[in-house]
Each structure stands twice: as structure tokens, then as C-alpha cells.
Amino acid sequence: MKKTIGVAGLVAILALAATAPSALAQCGGQLLIKFDADCFAYESNATLSVIEGGTGAWKSNAGSNLTVVGLITLFCAPLDNMTPDLTSPYSNEYTFVWDGLSALAATSEDPTFGLPPGTPAGNTGGKKWDTDYDPGSFAIYEDFTPEAPRAGSMPAGPPNGTVPVTFQDGTLILSGALTGLHTIVTRNTSLSSAVWGGTFSAAWQATGGSRFGVPPTDIAGNINALNGNWCGKYPSGCTPVGYTAHPNGKFDYDQPTEARSSTWGAIKQLYR
Amino acid sequence: MKLRALLLLLTALVILAAPAAAQDEALLSFTGYDYQVDPGSPPAPPDGNGPYLALGHSYFAVGFVTSFNPTWLQPYVDQSNNEYTFYQHGLVVNSYFFGGNQLYVTFANGGGVEYYEDASKDAQNPPNCPAYGVQPPNADAPSKFINGTPAITGSLANASLFYDYNNNQGGFQADMNITGGADSGYVPAPSWNGWFMSGLVTPPPGGNPCPAPAGYDHQISGECRHPVVATNHGTWGSIKKLYR
Numbered sequence: 109m110k111k112t113i114g115v116a117g118l119v120a121i122l123a124l125a126a127t128a129p130s131a132l133a134q135c136g137g138q139l140l141i142k143f144d145a146d147c148f149a150y151e152s153n154a155t156l157s158v159i160e161g162g163t164g165a166w167k168s169n170a171g172s173n174l175t176v177v178g179l180i181t182l183f184c185a186p187l188d189n190m191t192p193d194l195t196s197p198y199s200n201e202y203t204f205v206w207d208g209l210s211a212l213a214a215t216s217e218d219p220t221f222g223l224p225p226g227t228p229a230g231n232t233g234g235k236k237w238d239t240d241y242d243p244g245s246f247a248i249y250e251d252f253t254p255e256a257p258r259a260g261s262m263p264a265g266p267p268n269g270t271v272p273v274t275f276q277d278g279t280l281i282l283s284g285a286l287t288g289l290h291t292i293v294t295r296n297t298s299l300s301s302a303v304w305g306g307t308f309s310a311a312w313q314a315t316g317g318s319r320f321g322v323p324p325t326d327i328a329g330n331i332n333a334l335n336g337n338w339c340g341k342y343p344s345g346c347t348p349v350g351y352t353a354h355p356n357g358k359f360d361y362d363q364p365t366e367a368r369s370s371t372w373g374a375i376k377q378l379y380r
Numbered sequence: 381m382k383l384r385a386l387l388l389l390l391t392a393l394v395i396l397a398a399p400a401a402a403q404d405e406a407l408l409s410f411t412g413y414d415y416q417v418d419p420g421s422p423p424a425p426p427d428g429n430g431p432y433l434a435l436g437h438s439y440f441a442v443g444f445v446t447s448f449n450p451t452w453l454q455p456y457v458d459q460s461n462n463e464y465t466f467y468q469h470g471l472v473v474n475s476y477f478f479g480g481n482q483l484y485v486t487f488a489n490g491g492g493v494e495y496y497e498d499a500s501k502d503a504q505n506p507p508n509c510p511a512y513g514v515q516p517p518n519a520d521a522p523s524k525f526i527n528g529t530p531a532i533t534g535s536l537a538n539a540s541l542f543y544d545y546n547n548n549q550g551g552f553q554a555d556m557n558i559t560g561g562a563d564s565g566y567v568p569a570p571s572w573n574g575w576f577m578s579g580l581v582t583p584p585p586g587g588n589p590c591p592a593p594a595g596y597d598h599q600i601s602g603e604c605r606h607p608v609v610a611t612n613h614g615t616w617g618s619i620k621k622l623y624r
Contacts, residue, residue: 134445134446134463135444136444136504137411137509137590137599138585138590142409142446142447144406144409144446144447144603145405145409145605181409194447195450195454195455221482221484221542222477236482236542238547258450259405259406290549292549292550292551294542301538303538303553305542305578306578307551307581307582308580309548309549333582333585335549335582336580337578346607356409356601357580358411363588
């Protein structure tokens with residue numbers, strides 16, 4: 109009896125070890141996919157806010173379609189058997205595209221950001237731009253003939269002959285839905301010395317691709333967080349000509365706890 | 381005529397020199413968690429009900445570097461045998477605004493950030509979850525994130541943080557100048573200054589296999605980047621015309 113429980117305990121420990129996080133030194137927590145410098149957003153119908161202090165931000169008009177293209181830099185468990193080549197000449201690339209996202213309404217603009225409560229908006233007041241988007245979709249590709257442009261070489265004026273097509277070729281490894289995308293861009297004053305900030309937050313849910321629902325290294329269909337930095341400063345910011353923002357962020361993943369069907373009889377048998 | 385030729389040559393040199401500081405380039409990107417240390421009482425959440433990041437509170441972050449500049453740093457890092465960690469510290473709140481369920485704070489200049497290369501991987505702690513510990517500072521953080529070799533060190537200025545409690549998301553941003561570190565020599569000297577460091581802050585996620593470490597305020601994800609410098613396209617003819 110004790111021996112059986114001991115064996116069961118050992119099996120449980122081994123099972124836990126099997127789901128332990130990747131040994132890759134940059135992984136940890138809920139991080140599943142990280143994208144960094146080589147990721148840019150563009151819209152079909154965005155206009156510039158008033159330039160103050162030499163800078164402004166892009167504002168979506170209602171219904172403006174948002175597309176985001178990017179290169180993945182890191183996969184964590186259970187996708188950690190894929191390793192993006194980060195050194196030129198590149199032997200592979202893992203790219204993604206978000207599309208089908210459209211602005212629910214025009215970007216809202218708060219002219220009192222960064223001011224003490226009660227202070228009337230003035231010449232040095234900051235701004236905060238908020239945008240919500242309708243649900244869209246994402247797709248991630250594995251490509252062994254890398255040709256997608258990177259930061260510093262993004263061709264102007266997307267969509268064009270390079271963007272997004274070079275980000276959506278290869279093998280589709282994961283695709284699904286993006287919901288609740290909310291972006292924020294902030295500027296603390298209207299002066300040229302203003303400090304800019306930004307963030308985005310959404311949820312993702314896999315529904316397809318070669319890594320969806322194929323044990324033991326599959327991705328399940330639960331809903332997880334997608335969030336990161338959203339740099340929208342124009343023109344001396346982080347966006348190439350014709351792009352409206354530079355996201356840098358991550359797909360989080362909460363691994364579902366494995367469950368197996370059994371009977372009470374079988375469970376009792378474990379302890380006899 | 382000679383003066384014009386000299387001006388043209390000077391213009392050409394300026395144009396050629398500009399990309400060193402003007403390209404759209406990232407130094408490195410990172411993920412991790414942030415926490416605050418409040419010297420007075422009542423303590424801020426999650427330890428108490430005092431205001432978060434009130435005047436005089438200090439802001440910290442620890443975590444892992446996820447990618448490096450492909451030209452300057454990537455060839456010199458070994459992510460198989462080392463962990464690359466960071467520690468951001470020394471930022472003290474010097475202004476505090478809260479209104480409309482939104483927080484905006486600024487920090488006094490004087491903070492710093494260091495990126496470390498460490499073969500012990502004691503912060504990553506494989507095959508277990510990363511050693512963030514609980515209620516930082518603790519026996520694991522920041523100590524396991526600041527051992528090894530300082531690869532890049534930097535000073536922070538004009539730092540600020542906003543948090544929109546209506547949408548439960550926010551951001552951190554600061555100017556960063558490289559001050560040293562073993563890998564700093566790979567970064568051309570003209571590019572040491574003018575980096576913009578920014579990171580997302582969101583609530584720590586729960587879950588499997590690694591629950592969010594208790595006592596940290598947010599997870600962060602961001603990068604250190606040189607802002608793009610706006611440029612105007614022109615022809616040699618139009619440049620020459622400037623000097624006629």
C-alpha cells in the first residue's frame with residue numbers, strides 16, 4: 109500500500125516536472141511568445157493629432173483597420189522547440205500578422221493628462237490617446253526562407269509589395285482570435301521635452317495552426333493575455349514612415365492543467 | 381567656390397555621420413516584474429492600503445533580457461549557457477497625480493539600470509520557476525538578478541509611470557544613457573546616449589506553470605530603443621541649392 113502511494117507520488121512529481129517551465133534562460137512566468145524591436149502597426153484611416161512641441165500621435169478614425177506585423181524573438185514552453193535565428197544571415201524567421209481589427213470609435217483624446225487634478229488644460233498640458241478595436245485575428249508563421257524586413261528597413265507606406273506579404277508566408281503554426289484590444293499613448297506635456305509612453309492590452313485564443321491541439325506540445329484553446337508597449341510618438345519616435353505605432357510585447361499562456369477521465373473504481377485501485 | 385565645396389563636403393559628412401545616432405534601433409528588450417518600497421506608513425498595496433507610489437516611494441524592477449541588438453550585442457551573448465538579467469533601481473517619486481482613476485507619477489533623476497550576464501542561472505532557476513521570491517526585496521530578488529558580470533550599465537532620467545485603473549494597464553518610460561559594462565564597448569560611443577527605455581505594466585498574471593510571484597505590483601515588458609530621428613528626403617541638387 110505505502111509502496112503504491114510512493115510510486116503514485118513519484119509519478120505525480122514526474123508529471124509536474126514534465127510541465128515545468130523551459131530551461132531557456134529568458135523564459136519564465138506565463139511568457140509564451142515574445143516580440144521585440146521588429147514589430148510595427150499601420151492603419152487604413154488614421155489622422156495626425158495637432159503637433160505640439162514638434163510631436164503628435166496618430167489617431168484612428170472610427171472603422172479604421174489596424175494591421176500589425178512583426179518578428180518573434182523568443183518562444184517558451186510548450187513552443188520552445190522553435191528557436192528564431194536572431195543573427196544575420198538568418199536561417200529562419202517566425203513572423204506574425206494581426207488583422208481584421210477596426211477602431212470601434214475615433215480615438216479619444218484627453219488634454220489633461222499629466223496635470224494635477226483640477227488644473228485647467230493649458231499650453232503645457234499633456235495628452236492621452238485611447239483607442240478600442242473590434243475583435244480581429246492573428247496568425248503566426250514559421251518560414252525557412254526569411255525575407256521579412258526588420259526595424260530600420262521597413263518599407264514606407266504599407267500595405268505594399270513587402271508588407272504584410274513577407275510576414276504571412278511559410279507554415280501557419282498558430283492562428284486564432286484577438287479580442288478587447290485597447291491602446292493608450294501618453295505625452296506628459298505639450299513641450300518638445302515631453303516624455304512619451306504607451307501600452308496595449310488584448311486577449312488571444314488559438315483556434316488553428318499546426319501547433320493547435322496536437323499533444324504533447326500543443327497550444328490549447330483557452331483565453332490568454334496579449335500585451336506590451338505601444339510607442340506612438342510622431343515623427344521623432346519609433347515608427348517608420350507610414351506606420352502608426354511600434355508594439356513590443358508578448359503572448360502570455362496559462363497552461364491548462366491536464367485532466368484524464370477515470371472511474372472511482374480505478375482511482376480506488378491506486379490505493380489498494 | 382572653395383567655400384561651397386567645403387560646405388558640400390561638410391554636409392555630406394554630416395549626412396553620413398547621422399545614422400550612428402538616428403537609426404531605428406533597439407538595444408535590448410526585457411520582461412519581468414516591478415515592485416515599490418515605501419519608507420513610511422501606511423504601506424502601499426499589496427502590503428497595505430496606503431497610496432501606491434506616493435511621494436518618496438522608490439520604484440524597482442527585476443527580470444530577464446529577451447533579445448539584444450542584432451549587430452552590437454547578439455554576436456557576443458550566449459543565451460544557452462548564461463542568463464541575462466536586469467535590475468532597475470534608485471527611482472524615487474517626486475510628483476504624484478491621481479484623478480479619474482488614473483495615476484501619473486514622475487521620478488527624480490538619479491536612477492539606474494544594469495544588465496547582467498550570469499552563468500549560474502540562479503534567477504532563472506531551471507527546471508523550476510524563476511526565483512523572484514515573494515514580497516521583494518527578499519533573499520532572491522534582487523540578489524539573484526544582480527550577480528554575474530555587469531554587461532551594460534545605464535543611468536535613468538526623466539522617468540515616469542502612468543496607470544489607467546479603468547483599463548487596468550499602464551506604462552513606464554525613462555531616458556537612458558549607457559555608462560559602462562563589459563559589453564558596452566560593442567556599442568559605438570556616439571550611440572551611448574539618448575536611449576528611451578519603456579515598459580508595460582499590467583497586473584501580475586496567475587496561472588500554470590508559474591504563478592505570479594506574490595508581492596510584486598505588475599509584470600513588465602519593454603525595450604530600450606533609440607528614437608527615430610525625423611528626416612527629409614532631398615536630392616543633391618536641392619542640397620547644393622542651399623549653398624548658392
